[in-house]
Amino acid sequence: MASPLGYRKLKNYWEARFGGRVQKVSLHAGLTCPNRDGTIGVGGCYYCSNEAFTPGYCHSGDTIEEQIKQGVEFQSRRYPRAVGFLGYLQAYTNTHGPMDELVRIYESVLENPLLIGMVIGTRPDCLPQALLDWLSEASKQKPVYIELGIESFSDEILNRMNRGHSFTQAAKAVERVVACGLPVGGHFLVGFPGEPWKQFFDSVELLNKLPLHSVKVHQLHVFRNTPLAEWYEKEPEAFLFPSREDYFNKAADWLAGLRPDLYVDRVFGDVPLKYVLNPSWGVRLDQLVREFDAFLSAKNIFQGCRYE
Template identity: 45%
Template sequence: MTYPWGDDRRFNSYAGYFRRLFGGRVQKLSVDAGFTCPNRDGTLGRGGCTFCDNGAFTPSYCRSAKSITQQIDEGIAFHARRYRSAGRYLVYFQSYSNTYAPLERLRALYGEALAHPQVEGIVVGTRPDCIDEEKLDLLAEVARDRYVAVEYGIESTSDETLRAVRRGHDFACARRAVELTARRGLHVGAHFILGLPGESDEMLLRQVGTINSLPLTTVKFHQLQLFRGTALAAEYDADPTRFRFWTPGQYIDLFVEVLRRLRPDLVVERFAGEAPPRYHYGPGWGLVRNETLWTMLEKRLEELDAYQGEIFISLQEERAAGDVSAHPSRNP
């Protein structure tokens, strides 16, 4: 069967998206450009969000003391050892808030990345409250002839949850940033954490409807992970009953239901997180690799004969026929 995104995988995969866009494989390379965050430097707060430890997901070659060019070269070598060579790369400005600087510094850093002969474009990770019209205009200027995506850490659509994790902005701020970015024709990504304290499975499934309402290109999800030394780890020590942790199988079953409700044109870049064991604190999944989890997810989708967007598509058809009220419980 061929699904709405044009291939036979049961979800709209990031690899498929790049094949359609670039005609082949493209690899993301993370770099650390030395940015900080308003939730760390005292503008909004200090210490960052309660769950955050950037070191847990930053590759070993990423060091802000190195130039962008050096990090790109070392990243290409790193990926050549671990994977087959891609030949073409996107530079992922990943660490902290990568629009949190004066315009001219951003222009210089993005320009250095784009000057590399093997780089096709850039992906800029940032916070919704670290963007403005001038910065978006700069990115739109770059995007006239290069690939540019802006990836926002949104984490949750619940304002109560955002306050609890000391995020420093509300969901309305995230919606505004996504809409302003999409309006300029830029690719827009968003990141969400599943399982933050106080959020039930029912809440997470209802949240999908809100995610569907955003003009996003790509989405990343991952399960809640506790990292040593974070405020969230201290909260776990103080009251572990506020936390819940799925087994890999339970999480995959939940994510199947997320996928069934997710807009079919949304590209799923990631559905689970992986970090070095030395960072983990409290319950975890051990050494289960992301590749194994993807295989488990695809097997479960096949067992259930489920696919991304099937509930969303059904609801759209019912709305078109005027009888959606016949299935109120299925509203995603």
């Protein structure tokens, strides 16, 4: 049944589960990616800049325990009403490495009394069955949530961005995670060069077929000192950045056709201007969310209102 409350925000899922606001604490496990270390390629994803989304309190040189302590202190000051914190293994690929090393990292997160659960950011091609089985068992003690970088439905775009996996691999990975009893969120980017930014939103039926628990979407940012930045500086006309109004309109249509039971983690994102080359909307994320909620209300649009 469709929600009359705009859309199902993932934060409300955590609030219902724990009785109040839940915040993520970003953690840097010191890992890398298979398209960086030569396992399947080098250079990494052409758009990626871990520096841009890694908080100041999060340093790979610190132990996980130190990062948790600093992160919880930081988020507690920022969100004094928070009732719990999730350890968020965000930077790079957090299921890529020797299993004993990965288990040690996960245990340091799950066994920490300051945290109520763990979110793991990873890729579709780095989910060995033995690791999924371990995480499934661990989730009986504390929640374990998988955030999977799918990024695009187009294999051409995935290849062009040096992702090193296909959409078919991503779809199968979602099914494998779900089969282990773990909730999985899909991460997508909107507006790759060569892929009109409206194309993702027009692919809602394809998204609805994936057994995802949540979806996280944000517009493409051109981060400095990346291969994508070099492309942008040489060929800016290949990049089409929507206005805020155009993006709101298209995202609203997308939500209207979105499966009603899906949670939405994010519809757009913001990044400090010092990290990006592309034009900015000049609005903080919290203000964007309020404006978009008001936009949906004014248009009488809510998630799933046109879902069939």
